[in-house]
């Protein structure tokens with residue numbers, strides 16, 4: 001059943017790419033494994049999943065050892081006291097939202113002799129309950145982050161609001177892509193490589209996210225429980 005779900009999701013990603021003239025190869029399906037057992041995760045891996053995401057360091061810690069060959073993503077809010085484990089475990093951290101956190105990650109990355117790849121999470125909807133830097137604070141955080149030697153800023157991430165009609169999330173995805181080009185215009189002026197990753201889209205809205213330029217979609221429910229649309 002999980003393999004059927006993965007094929008359905010991949011098919012919809014392909015369709016969304018076709019609708020928008022994009023290359024399906026440019027979109028990575030990240031499987032969100034929070035609250036799923038190792039057995040479920042292993043089944044998903046058997047269906048071709050290569051990228052696994054957790055929203056809590058503690059949960060990833062107990063799982064990643066037996067699945068070290070996978071690419072691990074941190075998609076939840078990261079506390080500064082969890083940065084040591086986070087740098088050990090994750091290939092990509094999607095949820096950088098403050099310079100304080102960036103500096104802590106840099107410090108731990110230096111200790112492990114690792115360059116930690118990160119995305120900045122942007123609160124495109126402005127909802128109070130959401131994490132992420134406000135759009136008008138993004139450029140300052142970019143400027144500070146690119147100065148850190150062991151942090152590699154690779155892109156942006158957003159979580160769209162829950163809506164009834166998935167068309168209503170489109171403006172937030174468009175906004176993230178626009179912010180990405182603004183950041184890239186700046187990075188050009190300092191000879192920094194451009195951001196290439198746009199992490200947006202979950203089970204309820206990934207097709208719209210792909211049409212709007214997502215290069216990573218983060219999907220849990222549609223893989224483990226099927227599409228509830």
Ligand SMILES: *Cc1c(COP(=O)(O)O)cnc(C)c1O
Nearest residue numbers: 032055075202203218219220221
């Ligand atoms: C849980 C979660 C997802 C996946 O949500 P689904 O609706 O299960 O696909 C994606 N991104 C973040 C940040 C999450 O916390």
